[in-house]
Amino acid sequence: MRETLGWHKDQWLDIDKILISANNRGLKFGDGIFETILIKKNKPILFDEHLKRLEKSSKLLDINLKINELTLKKLINDGIKKLSLKNDQFASVRINYSRGTNEGRALTIDSTLETKDLDNLWLEFYRIKPNFNPISVLISQTEKRNEFSLISKCKTFSYNQAIQVLKEADEKCFDDSIILNTSGELCCGSTFNLLIKRNNQWITPRKESGCLEGIMVAKALKLKIVKEELISPEFQNGDIVVAINSLSCRQINQVNDLKLKPKFNPIYFWDLLYN
Numbered sequence: 001m002r003e004t005l006g007w008h009k010d011q012w013l014d015i016d017k018i019l020i021s022a023n024n025r026g027l028k029f030g031d032g033i034f035e036t037i038l039i040k041k042n043k044p045i046l047f048d049e050h051l052k053r054l055e056k057s058s059k060l061l062d063i064n065l066k067i068n069e070l071t072l073k074k075l076i077n078d079g080i081k082k083l084s085l086k087n088d089q090f091a092s093v094r095i096n097y098s099r100g101t102n103e104g105r106a107l108t109i110d111s112t113l114e115t116k117d118l119d120n121l122w123l124e125f126y127r128i129k130p131n132f133n134p135i136s137v138l139i140s141q142t143e144k145r146n147e148f149s150l151i152s153k154c155k156t157f158s159y160n161q162a163i164q165v166l167k168e169a170d171e172k173c174f175d176d177s178i179i180l181n182t183s184g185e186l187c188c189g190s191t192f193n194l195l196i197k198r199n200n201q202w203i204t205p206r207k208e209s210g211c212l213e214g215i216m217v218a219k220a221l222k223l224k225i226v227k228e229e230l231i232s233p234e235f236q237n238g239d240i241v242v243a244i245n246s247l248s249c250r251q252i253n254q255v256n257d258l259k260l261k262p263k264f265n266p267i268y269f270w271d272l273l274y275n
Helices: 025-029 047-060 069-083 160-171 215-222 266-274
Strands: 004-008 011-013 032-040 090-098 121-128 135-145 176-181 186-189 193-198 201-205 226-229 240-245 248-255
Touching (some): 011 069, 032 047, 032 069, 047 090, 047 215, 069 090, 069 121, 135 160, 160 176, 215 226, 215 240, 215 266, 240 266, 248 266
Parallel strands (some): 135 176
Antiparallel strands (some): 004 011, 004 121, 176 186, 193 201, 240 248
8 A cells, every 4th residue: 555656757656766856946946836735535626726826826936837737637646546545535646846957056047948848747645634633833933924925926845934933833832833924914824824713704814915825715715704804913812713724724722822712623614615
C-alpha cells in the first residue's frame, strides 16, 4: 500500500526520487506556483476551482503555464488509482509548476528559454487524514502580510514567512500564528484562511487585506454563508474562530491570552462546503 507517490517527466516514482535541477528557478528562487487538492472518494474535489486559481496565479506572476487540463486531470486520476485508496480514505495531490530553468546564477528571467509542455510540472500524492483538531494561536509580532503585493495573491513556493510565524508560535508554546497586514488589519494564518462567527454572522477578512483567496472561503461566499469585512484583530470571548484550508478545518480555542469558549463542529462545516 503506497503512502506517497510522485510524477515528473512522464515517470511515476517515489516522491524522494523526483530530481529537480539546481538551475530550476523553483528550487533556486522559489519562483513557482502550486495548488493542493483534496482527494475524497477517489476523486479530486473542487478540481476546476483549484485549476482556475493556478491559472490566475500564473497570469498575475507572468508564468507561462503550459498545462492541458485534460492531461492534468488524467494524470491525477491515474495517480489516485495507483494509491489504491478505499472509498472512505482521503489523499491529497500537490500540483507544482515552476517558471523553468536558468543557465547560470542570474535572477533575470531568460524569456527565450523553450521548454516542453510538462517539463516544469511535478505532482505529489499523499495519503492523509483531514485535520479537525482545535488549535491555539498568537498574533505574530514579527511578520506582516503585504496587502499590495502580487505575491500575496498567489500560492507560491516561498513559505519563508509561514515558517517564521510557526517558529514564533512554537517558541511561545502556541500551535500556530495569525498574520496581520501592514495596516494592522486581520489577514490570515500561516497556511489557512480565517472564518469568524460574531453576533450570529460568519465573516472573513476581505480580499483587500492581502489574504490568499482560499478555495474553501470562496465556496462559503458562493453559498452566502459568510461575508467579507475589514476586521480588526480585537477578538471577543464569544467569537467562534476557524482556521480553514483544503485539507483541514480547525477551531481556534485561544488567541494570545484570550480563551474562546463557544463550541463548534468543524467536521459538519467542512463537509457542508465540500458537498
